[in-house]
Amino acid sequence: MPALTKEQVEAVAALANLELESAEIELFARQLGDVLTHVEELKQVDTTGVAPTTSTSSPGGAATQGVERDDDVRPSLSIADVLANAPEREKARDGGFFKVPRIIG
């Protein structure tokens, strides 16, 4: 595959929530094209009927069995701890909240 087009790179950047500069768009168009050309080699491999591997977790582990526990209240982080790293937060009587730009209207 040759370099991606500028439009393709911009479309992917929008999906990824990245606002790229024009120099980055040109650079990534070429570099992503290089990688996508390389991975074309996988087309040589016959994978008919081969199941995909999504995880190597072994049978019997929680990831393959599902995780259940009793619905008991357990300690968790305090609201103050959770909000401590927030770029913007608002104090409130019930502990406070994250503040972000207006979403609706």
Added chain:
Amino acid sequence: MSAPATISDIRKMSAVETCHAALDRIQATASLNAFNSIDGDRALERAADIDRNRARYASAPLAGVPVAVKDNICTRGLKTTASSRILEHFIPPYDATVIERLHAAGAVVIGKTNCDEFAMGSSNENSAFGPAKNPWAVDRIPGGSSGGSAVAVAARMTPLALGSDTGGSIRQPAAMCGVAGLKPTYGRVSRYGLLAFGSSLDQIGPFAHTVRDTAITLGVIAGADPADATSAPQKVDDYEAALTGDIKRMRVGVPARMLAEGVDPEISGALSTALDTLRARGATVVDIDLPHAKYAISVYYLVATAEASSNLARYDGARYGLRSADADLAAMYMKSREAGFGAEVKRRIMLGTYVLSAGYYDAYYLKAQQVRTLIRRDYDEAFKTVDVVAMPTSPIPPFKIGEKVADPLQMYLADIFTVSANLAGLPAVSIPCGFSAGRLPIGLQLTGRPFDESTLLRIADAYERDTEWWKQQPPIAG
């Protein structure tokens, strides 16, 4: 003067004395840029507490041992940046499970080490805070992504360090810095509190001078964790007890066809000599075939970037991390991510987003996962006849800082020998096995059966008993 190099050296010293030695050494070697932050006051407090309560720590395997921790592993109250601008001021409100286990074992976390941003890279050059430097040649890369952890151990700052390994990020810097580095079986160590990159590939593991110290540390950090559903229920072995030195009748497989080209001649030579050493101790070396391993780079850079594009969606400037102000929410997300992520992270997010996008999923992501299955089967087949697989860790020696920055694909291709262990979920260790004519370290990689770290480490330890590479000290002053 160097700080103590092994856990057994430290058992003879006071924790405070050991901690001071480590902090002094870190200061004396600051030009290597191994640490993003140092937690000196808390480390000394902890060490003093251990000295005051020696009886309580009598059977603690790491009592008073200073540990350097890669800066993508959460430490409560201590900045965890992943070497990224987007988390430059992030202070986690909780400890990763491995940190809790280190503390319970008496270890003293001394600081957070430099790495490639979000563990994406093989050279440590993708750190937002500048590259760590190789103590054997300070104009060269230490490897990556856990470069700072490898440097901390190699330059005798701390006897132990933790890293994370998604495609070789523990083993490759261990090889390039001349220390031991272990990637455990996927699921052997909890990932809770590790900033996620490729969730089906990531594993935390130790760096040390000796295989014995990696074995002791693995025993501390391994085991099931309710906070990580992918952590495995398998029993944790006594890894240190497995180091008997006896490898008679052990079978070592070498994928000769895969090693026939593209490997630096000095590295090939060091591997042959290492195999002779294993034979001399009674092991049998046999030729094996891993017919799909040559596709591992393509599979890895599709699977890992796809997982990364999803995992890194959380960095949006809303709840933590860098925010670029904007009146519009969508614009705030985009500007925060543009300002906060470096070039390699953006490149990988872009690639992962592309291969998961409508119309491309089957051709790239699904195909890669199918070939991943074939790579696993190759190893399953090989392990019917051999106990470990031996390869070089890296086909190339550490290169000059800046030399390969312009061509990411060329850098990816050098991960050829490390990525397949992650794709197959297997444990693998890199240990020093020689030096180039220019005094650059060379690493031997051994890969084992899932959850059989005991056999893997036994063979690595046996090799170490018959060699002195691990005792070599880099020329860094201080």
